[in-house]
Amino acid sequence: MNVLLLGSGGREHALAWKLAQSSGMGQFYALPGNPGIAELAEPVEGIALSAHDTLVRWCLDHAIDLVVVGPEAPLVAGLVDRLSDAGIAAFGPTAAAARLEGSKLFTKELCRANGIPTAAFGRFTKAEDAAAYVKHEGAPIVVKADGLMAGKGVVVAQTVEEAIEAIEQVFASGGAEVLVEAFMEGEEASLFCLVDGETVVSFGSAQDHKRAFDGDLGPNTGGMGAYSPAKVLTAELEREAIERIVKPTAKAMADAGTPYRGILYAGLILTADGPKLIEYNCRFGDPECQVLMPRFTGDLLETLNAVAHGRLAEVSLTWSDAAAITIAYASRGYPGAHQTGSEIKGLEAAAAVEGVLVFQAGTKRLGAQILSNGGRVLNITATGPTLKIARDRAYEAAGLIDWPDGFYRRDIGWRALG
Incomplete structure (x- = not known):
């Protein structure tokens, strides 16, 4: 198979490292890649990830059998839709399905409509209404900007004043709507599931470290480290999360005519009442992918291709005990x-x-x-x-x-x- 990997970060280097081990790999390209990825795949230069038409033409000219989309922005922007229209298979959700990450408000409403456990919330288009809600609910409380924020659009406010400042910042920076959530107590964990529209299969767990400095101090980042498996997410809790959170989500998306295909990354909090959803991501995490790939002992190319073609049930996933x-x-x-x-x-x-x-x-x-x-x-x-x-x-x-x-x-x- 001829494969094109999109992206340039550590996540994509980890994916390239694992994909390159597949016996089914033909020509392997990366756009834009990085120096590490260039040792595994031929770099493609001069095409922006946002130039969908140019990218599709390149794929057709190079007989690409599968496009693996690493970052979230091209998914939310509809690249998979464009590839599909041209008859090119891709690993990753359509734009409609990628709303699970692209819009936190979409996901919260889906959870509410389908009884999926998550934090109570309010959504607001005016700062003064959001501030009034915060004053009524008290702190700690969570303020989220809608849309893609590279893992940094969340403020866990310890005081009412901090929450109101975060709300004002969202609207001052051009946000049209803000999400205010109840604070949930518990330890966080990341659960990854492959979904091909109908079938849901666990793809491991991890726990990351968002704060910049030791002791979980400092500003939020895209992630300063991670480990896998997340021992706090026991086999029993993982099963509960899949049955109560991930499977109902996949069913709701399919029932709406927007089936999800790709990796669905559920950010969970393990509360006294069981696992609850914090948010979804529609791609492998970064840096979580970097600890999943070394533990996965199956054929990644075969697995991702099966997801792209709705044949996930035919694939056997194997893992190292390391x-x-x-x-x-x-x-x-x-x-x-x-x-x-x-x-x-x-x-x-x-x-x-x-x-x-x-x-x-x-x-x-x-x-x-x-x-x-x-x-x-x-x-x-x-x-x-x-x-x-x-x-x-x-x-x-x-x-x-x-x-x-x-x-x-x-x-x-x-x-x-x-």
Whole structure:
């Protein structure tokens, strides 16, 4: 099969690493890719992910059998619809199905209509109405901007004043509507499910670390690290989440004539009343994908192609018993203003540590040099027979990287190991 992978981050490097192992792989391309991905797939240059017509023509010219869409923005923008119209198979949901991530309000209304457990909420088009709701409900309370926010459009306000400030910020930045949710107590976990419209199959669990600094302090980020499996999400809780949350969602989407096909990433909170949905993502998580791929022992290309063609029930998924952990090595200042373009050394030494993979995220190549080119720049990933061994390996590898302009958290996995 000829395959095109879309995206340029650590998630896509992890997907490329696993896809390249498939015996069914023919020509393998990546658009735009990164220096790490370029060692596995031929880079495609000069086409923007938003240039759907140009991208479709390129796929037809290169006899692409499957397009694997990494990031969420092209999915929400309808790229899969455009590919489908041209007869090109794609792994990822249509625009109508991707509303599960593209609109938090759409998902909350779907949950309410189908009895799917989630936080009580209000939706508002005026700041003063949202503020009045917050004053009535009290704090802590959660304020969310609708739409794609790269994992950072959420404020867990500890005071009424903080919540009102967050509401005002949403509207000041051009938001048309704001979502205000009840605060839910419990530990968070990420559950991944493959869905082909009808069939729902678990694709593992993870727990990520959103805050920038040790001790879960500092601003929210796209994710500073993750580990898998998430021990807090027991087999019993996972089954409950699939039966009460994911399967009813898949059925509701199919019944509406917008069946979901792709990976459905359920952000869960494990409350005293059982798992509840925080939000959905319509793609592999980043950095969660980086800990799922090393544990998955099946044929990823075969699996994603089966989902794209509605044949998920025919595929057998197999997993390693190993634990996996990943550490995001980020540019100093991230998620705020940060410099790019500094050289990163020691990548080969880090990758030589037993059980370690170094996935590149925000990098670029200049001759023989690898330079920083983003906020989250590297994902130092390790596997091991226990999470502690995996963690020790990852931090040993991180310590071998010579990049003064970078930083990383030193407590990834603390919830499971503390």
